[in-house]
Structure formats: C-alpha cells, structure tokens
Amino acid sequence: MKKKLLIGFAFILAVVLLAFVIQKAGGIVAVAVELGSAFSRHPLFVVVGILFFSTSLFCGITRWYILLRKLNLPLRYRDCIRLYAIGHFCNMLGPGALGGDVVKASWVAKTNPTKRTELITSIAAERFIGMVAMVFFVATICACSPDFFAAHTQLIPFRNMFFIIFLGVLIFLILLVVVNWGKYAHKLKVREGGIREKLLEIFVRSWETLRVCLTHPWTTGSAFLISLLNHCVDVICYFILSRSLELTVRFRELLVVSPIANTVAAIPITPGGAGVRENILQEMLYFVGVSHDESAALGLLMFSTLLIWAIVGAIVGFFMRSNKKRR
Numbered sequence: 001m002k003k004k005l006l007i008g009f010a011f012i013l014a015v016v017l018l019a020f021v022i023q024k025a026g027g028i029v030a031v032a033v034e035l036g037s038a039f040s041r042h043p044l045f046v047v048v049g050i051l052f053f054s055t056s057l058f059c060g061i062t063r064w065y066i067l068l069r070k071l072n073l074p075l076r077y078r079d080c081i082r083l084y085a086i087g088h089f090c091n092m093l094g095p096g097a098l099g100g101d102v103v104k105a106s107w108v109a110k111t112n113p114t115k116r117t118e119l120i121t122s123i124a125a126e127r128f129i130g131m132v133a134m135v136f137f138v139a140t141i142c143a144c145s146p147d148f149f150a151a152h153t154q155l156i157p158f159r160n161m162f163f164i165i166f167l168g169v170l171i172f173l174i175l176l177v178v179v180n181w182g183k184y185a186h187k188l189k190v191r192e193g194g195i196r197e198k199l200l201e202i203f204v205r206s207w208e209t210l211r212v213c214l215t216h217p218w219t220t221g222s223a224f225l226i227s228l229l230n231h232c233v234d235v236i237c238y239f240i241l242s243r244s245l246e247l248t249v250r251f252r253e254l255l256v257v258s259p260i261a262n263t264v265a266a267i268p269i270t271p272g273g274a275g276v277r278e279n280i281l282q283e284m285l286y287f288v289g290v291s292h293d294e295s296a297a298l299g300l301l302m303f304s305t306l307l308i309w310a311i312v313g314a315i316v317g318f319f320m321r322s323n324k325k326r327r
Helices: 002-024 028-041 043-070 077-091 098-111 113-143 146-151 153-178 181-186 195-215 217-244 251-265 276-286 292-326
Strands: none
Touching: 002 276, 002 292, 028 043, 028 217, 028 292, 043 077, 043 113, 043 195, 043 217, 043 292, 077 098, 077 292, 098 113, 113 153, 113 195, 113 217, 113 251, 146 153, 146 251, 153 195, 153 251, 181 195, 195 217, 217 251, 217 292, 251 276, 276 292
8 A cells, every 4th residue: 555655646746747847838838839840840850869769778788787697697688678678667657767676676586586686686786887877977077067067057056966976976886895794794693594694694695796796897897888878878869859849959068967857867756757857957958048848848758758668668578578478
C-alpha cells in the first residue's frame, strides 16, 4: 500500500509540475502551436533527434556490460540489452531512475542466486559511475564557461551548487576506494549464523565488487569515457530537437543548461523526472533568451523522446523474452 501511494504521489506531482510548465508558457494552446510548427516545418529534425537518443541507451548498456565482463558475471550482451530496455520502460513508471534498477536487480537476483550480490552491485556501480561522470561533466563545463556565467549571473547559483556536489562526490569516491571498509567490517564482532553475520558478508562482498569496478584502470576508464559520451549525446539530442523548433539557443548554451536539467531530473521525485526536467530547463533557458513557450516545447519534445524509447524498450524486452522461450 505504501509503495502504491508513493508511486501515485509521484505521478500526481509530475502532472502538477508539467501543468506549471505549460501555464508559464501561456497555456496548452501556445505550447501546441510551438510543437505543431516543429512537426510541420522540420519533421526530419524531430525524427533524427528521437532516433539519436538510442545512442545514449546503448552507451548505458555497453557501460554495464564492461563491468560485468570484468567481474566475470554470467550475463550476455543481449541480456544487458533486454534488461536495460525493460529498465528504461520502468524508469517512466517509478520515481527517477530507480524503477528500472529495481527491476533489473530483481531479475538478476532471481536467475543467478549464487552471484546475486555481485550482479546487484554491478547495477549500482554502473549507475554510480554514470553519476560521477555526469557531475564531472557539468562541473567541467561550468568551470570552462566563466564568460557565460558572467553574462548570465542568474545562473551562478546553479554553477556553485554543482561545484559543491562535485566536491562531495569526489570526497565520497575517495573514501569508498581508499579506505579498506572490508577490513573494518571484519573487526566487528557478530554472532555466527545470525542475520548480522549475513548482512556483514553481503556488505563486504558488495564493497569488494564495487571497488573492483572503480579501481581497475581499463574497466573504470572505459566506463567513465562511455558515460561522458552518453552525456554529450544527450546534449546533441537537445540541440537537434531545438533546431526543429527554430530556437535561437546555441549549442554552447545547451551544453551548460541541459546536463544540469538532466542531473536534477535524476533525483527520484517523479516518474522519469517528468516535470522536474522541464521546469529547470524552462527557467534556465529563459535567462539565455528563450521564451517560456519555446522552452516548454523543447522540454516536452525531450520527454516524448524518453517516453517513445520507453515503449520501444517494453516491446524489445517482450520480444527478446519471447524468442528466448521459443528456443
């Protein structure tokens, strides 16, 4: 019951936030006019932008597969595609990106009980590396754009916020890798055969798995670079969709604004970040000269792209499952 209430509240909040975006844009008619002009004048840009987002999904799939190979875990690339596809669909049903991760974790735990801890930790490691790369990406862009923030001083609080987040993530990463938490865990005195001993064993195995994912040079480096590519793809996707709307926003401006919007949308508040992403995007683009109706249209185009690929993910997941059953 609590889970249903939480999901219901997340959906209601998403609707309220999206309604707020549309209201600031001048109403549904004004947004519809902008979207209609994109489909009538530049349908090719819309199609290319939607299709190009698939590259972002394959970056995530490949990043997870690289970690699995290093850990010698029993999942094939096609398994990663299927689970990631289903996971992306579930992300649109649960708060933030947690829904998809929970579904993937449940499946691997059920099908591989002997490697349950390592497989679930690999999902967490993939998500954590992606988050670190996102924070690094945004902080680097902000640090390399002093003239941009000098011209748009209203956005400086966003920049400072990400510098603080970057520092916090860096400290957490160092503590996670440098400190031997397994050694300290083993020093704890727990009763043999009890629940605490089992939890302690799970903690140690999880930490050891995570440490391998974060310290192996080739594995960590490859996953990190793929994550950076993932974020670049997202910015390009925003830019292509903005061309369909004939927005005057430049690529450099989207390079600063869109990753910040995506990062905030990753906070598990609404399904797929709906409403959160669009509000942040609308406010930040307003300071660079984009009207509220235009930015609302861009945000809804991006949300529609996520939704379309969520539906595709559900179809792909079902089709691959059906093929597996026939074999």
